[in-house]
Amino acid sequence: MNNERMSTTPNAPLWPHVHALGTIAQSGSFTLAAQRLGLSKAAVSQRIAELERAVGVPLLQRTTRSVRLTEAGKQLVDETAASFAQIEQSLLGVRDLASQPQGLVRMTAPVALGRQHVGPQLESFLRAWPGIRVELDLSDRLVNLAHEGFDLAVRHTSAPPDSHVAWKLCASRTLLLASPAYLRRRGTPRHPDELAGHDCLPYLRSGPALWAFEQAATRGRRSEPERARVTVTGLLRANNSEVLRDAVLAGLGLALLPDFSAAAAVKAGRLREVLPDWRPVGFFGDAIYALRPFSAQVPRAVRSLVEHLRAALEPGFDPGKKQPTGEGGLASPWERTSLGLLERAAPRRVIAVAPARASLFRVTAGEETVGVGALHTHPHNVGVRGGGPAAAFNRTRARSPAAGG
Structure with a gap:
């Protein structure tokens, strides 16, 4: 009799391969999956090839520009994702x-x-x-x-x-800022409408630069906040608040900046807040x-x-x-x-x-309510919207790269 111990789980050697498939589904590419698994791209490709030979059906559709799960691949990922997630959570708990x-x-x-x-x-x-x-x-x-x-x-x-x-x-908070030198040279705006006649430095976004403001209602004078929208122009547009801040410091114009990017310059007196009674709307968070x-x-x-x-x-x-x-x-x-x-x-x-x-x-929300994911009364009651990891993978791959995810 052969006394060699026999595995009660003959498919156990394939578990890392299934995990690799799930990682590809989640990350969207062989390259990112290899980085997350700490393997070479060739090693990940080999695991998928071995897994496909073992199950006898294709699990991925590969082109030069994309990777998509087949129906069999979707089924395998969706049916095993919860098990791998539980293993991950258990490891985290022990750690x-x-x-x-x-x-x-x-x-x-x-x-x-x-x-x-x-x-x-x-x-x-x-x-x-x-x-x-x-x-x-x-x-x-x-x-x-x-x-x-x-x-x-x-x-x-x-x-x-x-x-x-x-x-x-x-x-x-979003601040409308200018340098003291600019305000001495061009004057200080008293109403958002006056910004149309000033040099403004908008954040680089598609379309015209439209700035919106809101002034809180004054008790006894009006019940609704006053709102103003103005299209602004200037010599510079940029997609980085530090670049715009430095341009404002140099006296090139006014800019809407997040407080975290300009607080030090404001405290030092190198920048001044303009229209402090008006709140910029719909710009930064x-x-x-x-x-x-x-x-x-x-x-x-x-x-x-x-x-x-x-x-x-x-x-x-x-x-x-x-x-x-x-x-x-x-x-x-x-x-x-x-x-x-x-x-x-x-x-x-x-x-x-x-x-x-x-x-x-x-x-962590101070006195505000911060909404988070669909967790209710127990941390294990977690639902995946829209059909599981495989469906989420294919939806992600269908998006434009410019959307950033």
């Missing part, structure tokens, strides 16, 4: 039992915000958590986090996507968020980095006023739960939280 958080956190942030405020916080963070490594990618394009394998994004927005967990780091693709469990390394950034950025950047915070950092309408999430009494989407310690959570 979180370590005395110190550890692992790699891949993070993306806009160029100006990352250079001025996110990057400078990493030195103290890495000294505090020596077991954590960070990769910071600075880019102003809209990154698909799951598609490109990022754990975290810092974003300037007013509406975090519902498909992501969102931690509010701080409030933000009104808050800074940390975003993460929705998952039932957030690794301790990611939570630690979010909490570090929140503690550093929570005061905000507005040079004119301090951002209010709730008593003890908690917003009273929300209650703690044993899940470490904050929910209202009725089932609904929850706001995201970041842990101050392993067993203590703080609201």
Whole structure:
């Protein structure tokens, strides 16, 4: 009798191959999948070829410009995705039992915000958590986090996507700014309509540069806010707030800038706010968020980095006023739960939280409600909208690259 132990799972050698297929489905290409798996592109291709030989049907349709799942590939990815996700969550849970958080956190942030405020916080963070490594990618394009394998994004927005967990780091404000020299030379506008006669430095976007403003209603004078829209022109347009800020400092004109990019120059008196009673509308976001693709469990390394950034950025950047915070950092309408999430009494989407310690959570939304993904009363009740990972993969591949995901 052959005493050699026989495997009770003869397909076990194919598990890494199925995982590779799922990674291709999620990332959208062999190249990105290879990077996420830590393998060469040739090794990933070999795994897919071996898997296709083993199952006897094609799983991918390859062209010179795209990769798409076949119907068999969609079925295999959709039916195994939950198992691999559970394995990943279990590994994260076991890793979180370590005395110190550890692992790699891949993070993306806009160029100006990352250079001025996110990057400078990493030195103290890495000294505090020596077991954590960070990769910071600075880019102003809209990154698909799951598609490109990022754990975290810092974003300037007013509406975090519902498909992501969102931690509010701080409030933000858009400022209309000019240099003292420019205002002495050209005069100070008193109403948005006057901007049509000034040199303005618009953000580079398609179509004419249209700036919109809103003035709060004055008690006893009017019940509705006054609104104004004006088309502006100037010598320079750019898609980077630091470039526009430097042009404003040089006296080339006025510009709408996020407070985080110009706060230091305003505090130093090198820039002055214009039309402070008028609020720019529909331009930059009104808050800074940390975003993460929705998952039932957030690794301790990611939570630690979010909490570090929140503690550093929570005061905000507005040079004119301090951002209010709730008593003890908690917003009273929300209650703690044993899940470490904050929910209202009725089932609904929850706001995201970041842990101050392993067993203590703080609201990251200040006194505002921040909507996140479709998580309800239990972290395992996670639904995938639109037909599962394979369907999401094919929808992603159908989008224009210019959309940024």
